[in-house]
Amino acid sequence: MIERFNEILSALKKNKLRSFLTAFGVFWGIFMLIIMAGAGKGLETGITDGVGKIAVNSFFMWTQRTSKPYEGFRRGRNWDFNNEDIEYIRNHIPEVKTVAPRLFGSWLSGNNTIRGDRSGSFNIKGDYPEWANIDPAEFPKGRWLNEIDIKQRRKVCVVGEKVVDEMFSKDEEPLGEYLKIGGVFYQIVGVIHPVSNMNMNGKTDESIFLPFTTMQIAYNYGNDVHMMGITAAEGLSASAVEEKVISAIKKRHKIAPDDVQAVGHINIEKQFKQFATLFGGISILTWIVGIGTLLAGVIGVSNIMLVIVKERTQEIGIMRAIGATPRVIIAQIISESVFLTTIAGYFGLFFGIFLLELANKGLESAAENGADIFIKNPEINLTVAVSCLLILIISGAFAGYIPARRAIQIKPIDALRTEN
């Protein structure tokens, strides 16, 4: 074994440029495969992480102007959900697990928030505690809104991290402090940190969350509801529930059943399915291109081995004249080829993974600096890497075998006579 290894090494060492060129094709093939597979995986992790914590079987709906006249109403009518709708859905549609209504303080434009001599412009949202079941978040300080806030219409708020940065100096403790929002004072009870990067009406970081009931009263919303987040009961598909809820709502508000514009909605389940299809496509593409590149590398090796064998015909003739059996010759050529492809493949693998790690580090630090990044943890799993290497070794053997066969088909005497 060591004997043969020495023999391979000396043959390759004496033909450095040739060996290098042969190896480079394979190196490049596996390098590209790793990079592409890693990038694809990174995109997938990035996007699924972004929406990952949102309840998969949920949907959101909001009101828009009607697009069809119906029961005496003209088209283009403005309308809103109301509190009765919420009660109706809770009581009459058993397929619904949770309903989380929400209000948007869209009128509060400009510097709507004041604290002492500081002021800022933030997204004001009125929420029920249930919202956190649909779009989960973390609370580094304090708590989320609760039932008592809703029942007692308490003047409390939960703020995003950017709000804290802007309204407080670094050493100030936001909890328990007051913010004046649209002329009303609210006590801060919690700081929210989003888990997903899906944003409804403005970034969570730059939002202030009030109890839904407080907001309705404080700013004269009557019993209007701007948006609802709804999750389907366990084991039911969000799409089916969505259809049922929307048609019930349309009936209650005298909207044409075939008016597709009046109720705006987004279905997380559908989004997920689309993502899944997209990532499936990306990974298939990655593999087709990657394996194609790899194959080109291997064919390159075979090609170069063929040239090598031709170049070395005389050498092979000499070897045979002094007693090398065909098996020895084939073994020699195949081991050279396998050795080259394996080493080159290993380096390709190594540098590919190295580059991915580097990219990962770069992305992480960029993410910490607050950049919006949709690629996360570009990586390739060990099984894939090892099987790539295995494929390489096998194809290296094939790449060597064909030229080796050619080499021994030539009669020793013809091989000896070959002029270089």
Added chain:
Amino acid sequence: MIKLNNIHKSYVMGNSKLHVLKGINLDIEQGEFVSIMGSSGSGKSTLLNILGMLDNHDQGSYYLNNQQIKNMSEKKAAQLRNELVGFVFQSFNLISFKNAMENVALPLYYKGVKRKKRNIIAMEYLDKLGLKDWAEHMPNEMSGGQKQRIAIARALISKPKLILADEPTGALDTTTSYEVMEILKEINNDGITVILVTHEHDIASMTKKIIRLKDGQIHEIIRNGDLTNFREAYTKELETI
């Protein structure tokens, strides 16, 4: 040692067929020192290649060391070559990327001898041929005579019974040619059969038996005793030129 019976060999070249050997009958005993002569195209190299199992014959029978050589697998032929035959070529045929010692040791590699051991043996043979100091040199750093001596060492290392030399002095000047012939003579004195192909009379006259080929057949065999006559004839030939 060698027994050839009605050996025929022809080459197909495109549409035409070239009949090179037209029935060769030949016996060579163990320990003989034979040269094969003939004009170019007379089939002398072909005959040597058949003897060395580098090429196969079409018709007739060939016994080497009491073993018939016919339809032999390449594996068996390679083993026989390794065991019985050592080759010396006109163009030396050393492997260019191996140094002198590695070249000499190569046949032992195919016999499965360990690296350390075969290098020691290779050094012994290099020493015998006066090339010990050149062991680490590459073939392209050596003169023709040195290369041929390396090739001879390589042919000898597997302790063959037969040395086949195809124009061993063809690429060498006269002085070196004679040195190489001296070495071959010594090898022959150790009991190894040496067969060489040459077209030089002076080289042939140093052997003990000359086989002259003409048009693929044995024209005449000049034995030991007649060599003096051969030398005289050769001198006369020179004079007439």
